Amino acid sequence: MVCALKHAYNALMNDVHTLSPEHILVCPQCDAAYILARPKTGERAVCTRCHTVLIRNKHEAGIQIIALSLAIAILIVAATFFPFLTINAAGATNSASLLDAALAFSDGPLMILSLTTAALIVVVPFVRVILTVYVLSPIVLNRTPARGAMGAFRLSEALRPWSMVEIFALGCAVALIKISDLADVSFGSAFWMFAVLVFLVVIQDNLICRWSIWDSLETPKKS
Amino acid sequence: MGLAGDTQEILSAKDIGVIACTRCTRAWPAGTTTCGRCGASIKLNNNKSLQRVWALWLAGLMCYVPANMYPMLQTRTLLQVQQDTIVGGAIELVHHDAIGIAVVILLASVVIPLGKFIAIAFLAISVTKRSSMSNHQRQLLFEIVEAIGRWSMIDIFVVAIMSSLVQLDTLAAINPGIASLFFALSVIFTMLSAQAFDTKMIWDTSHERQGTTEHD
Numbered sequence: 001m002v003c004a005l006k007h008a009y010n011a012l013m014n015d016v017h018t019l020s021p022e023h024i025l026v027c028p029q030c031d032a033a034y035i036l037a038r039p040k041t042g043e044r045a046v047c048t049r050c051h052t053v054l055i056r057n058k059h060e061a062g063i064q065i066i067a068l069s070l071a072i073a074i075l076i077v078a079a080t081f082f083p084f085l086t087i088n089a090a091g092a093t094n095s096a097s098l099l100d101a102a103l104a105f106s107d108g109p110l111m112i113l114s115l116t117t118a119a120l121i122v123v124v125p126f127v128r129v130i131l132t133v134y135v136l137s138p139i140v141l142n143r144t145p146a147r148g149a150m151g152a153f154r155l156s157e158a159l160r161p162w163s164m165v166e167i168f169a170l171g172c173a174v175a176l177i178k179i180s181d182l183a184d185v186s187f188g189s190a191f192w193m194f195a196v197l198v199f200l201v202v203i204q205d206n207l208i209c210r211w212s213i214w215d216s217l218e219t220p221k222k223s
Numbered sequence: 224m225g226l227a228g229d230t231q232e233i234l235s236a237k238d239i240g241v242i243a244c245t246r247c248t249r250a251w252p253a254g255t256t257t258c259g260r261c262g263a264s265i266k267l268n269n270n271k272s273l274q275r276v277w278a279l280w281l282a283g284l285m286c287y288v289p290a291n292m293y294p295m296l297q298t299r300t301l302l303q304v305q306q307d308t309i310v311g312g313a314i315e316l317v318h319h320d321a322i323g324i325a326v327v328i329l330l331a332s333v334v335i336p337l338g339k340f341i342a343i344a345f346l347a348i349s350v351t352k353r354s355s356m357s358n359h360q361r362q363l364l365f366e367i368v369e370a371i372g373r374w375s376m377i378d379i380f381v382v383a384i385m386s387s388l389v390q391l392d393t394l395a396a397i398n399p400g401i402a403s404l405f406f407a408l409s410v411i412f413t414m415l416s417a418q419a420f421d422t423k424m425i426w427d428t429s430h431e432r433q434g435t436t437e438h439d
Contacts, residue, residue, distance in 0.1 A: 021241050021249075021250040021251050021252055022249075022250070024236070024239075024241055024250040025248075025250070026236040026241070026243035026248055026250050027248075028243065028245070028248045029362065029422050029423075030235075030358075030362065030422065030423065030425070030426040031235040031236050031237060031243065031423040031426055031427065032233045032234070032235060032236075032426070033234055033235060033236040033238075033239055033241065033250070048233065049233045049426070050358075050359070050362050050426070085384070085388055087388050087389065087391070089391055089394060089395065090394060092391040092392060092394050094388060094389070094390050094391055095388075096384070096387040096388045100387040100388075101380075101383045101384045101387045101388075102383065103387070104382070104383045104384075104386040104387035104399060105382075105383065105386070105399050105403065105404075109401070109404060110399055110401070110403065110404055112404065113379070113399070113403060113404050113407055116407060116411075117379065117380070117383050120376065121380070150260070150261050150262060151261075151262065153261070154246055154247070154261050154262065154263060157246060158246075161369070161373060161414060161418070164373060164376055164380075167373060167374055167376050167377050167380065168380045170327075170374075170377055171377045171378075171379075171380030171381045171383075171384060172380075172384060174324055174327055174328065174377065174381045175380075175381045175384035175385050175388070177321060177324050178316070178321070178324065178381065178385060179385060179388065179389060181319060182300075182389065182395060183389070183391070183395070185388075210247075210248075211248060214247040214248070214249065214260065214261065217260075218249070218260050
């Protein structure tokens with residue numbers, strides 16, 4: 001269901017001065033201005049110019065996001081320390097955890113790369129889910145937003161492109177095939193945790209409606 | 224149920240004297256510099272934004288050259304030590320009949336980065352000059368660049384996984400080469416360059432020359 005949005009043009013025809021900025025909805029992609037209409041549960045508000053989804057009102061999305069976030073946090077911690085992959089060639093064995101993979105570039109100038117990789121596949125995803133829980137919990141419970149919730153959500157949004165677990169997962173597949181003619185590779189427990197983790201991250205990210213969260217942070221306890 | 228919107232009727236925030244926060248999209252009267260809701264500083268879509276795009280684009284391109292010239296991976300086995308560049312590694316894979324993987328590596332490390340450089344440059348030029356591509360197509364192009372650009376990082380992760388895993392003392396060892404650093408930097412700079420590009424510019428300039436391009 002799509003919620004109808006009125007173009008700001010219509011309002012301008014009537015009276016521009018009664019229209020305060022808080023009643024205007026602006027498309028973040030193409031800058032089209034609309035008169036704010038809140039979609040009912042299950043509805044979406046879509047920009048008629050560039051078709052970006054502006055508001056998505058899903059039933060019980062908040063509690064689902066929190067549940068998924070907690071699951072992701074636990075999986076990240078577990079997948080980081082348990083053995084991820086093990087190889088075996090002519091009697092020699094070696095297993096690596098996610099942390100080992102992240103810290104593979106540890107000599108000399110490549111050290112920076114180690115820290116970057118660790119950040120992209122472990123730290124950033126972990127920080128993002130923690131921030132999400134911190135911001136969303138009071139909103140879902142209809143309490144006043146947590147202290148610094150605005151800043152926390154802003155940071156979480158800025159970090160979004162830098163969370164690369166799904167890319168790392170495909171990297172695993174490529175590395176596995178490359179190594180497989182050099183040695184026998186077997187999966188550790190962390191590998192399966194990571195596989196589940198990737199799915200949860202994608203689902204969680206699609207549930208989040210940015211506009212609704214900002215709106216709730218600005219005008220708490222409205223429901 | 225959406226309005227049968229004629230594109231002519233859609234006004235941009237700029238036209239009605241408001242500016243939207245680039246982080247949380249809250250609208251403010253034009254001239255506001257800091258968002259009163261989320262505290263982010265509000266970007267104006269002016270030349271400064273384009274300068275950032277070009278500076279980061281150039282930095283990314285400069286890192287991409289050594290990333291392809293130096294070895295990405297050093298493989299040491301009992302018999303030999305082999306150093307592979309990105310393209311060299313992909314050719315090696317073809318010799319081992321792993322054509323699918325070679326295609327993935329070439330796509331992620333050569334086609335996508337080069338395509339991204341061209342796409343960002345094209346978009347940055349298109350907002351200052353008249354473009355043959357419609358606004359919708361350019362918006363789509365930008366969204367593709369943003370969505371796919373991150374995937375170039377895959378080669379770095381492959382190197383990381385392989386070099387942490389294949390450490391079998393005398394038997395075989397794989398170590399990362401210096402090109403991995405340059406490649407990662409190149410990906411990071413191009414991602415930042417794409418982020419610095421304000422998509423509103425695509426729709427804004429077309430509005431100014433509305434008389435010439437009636438429909439988009």
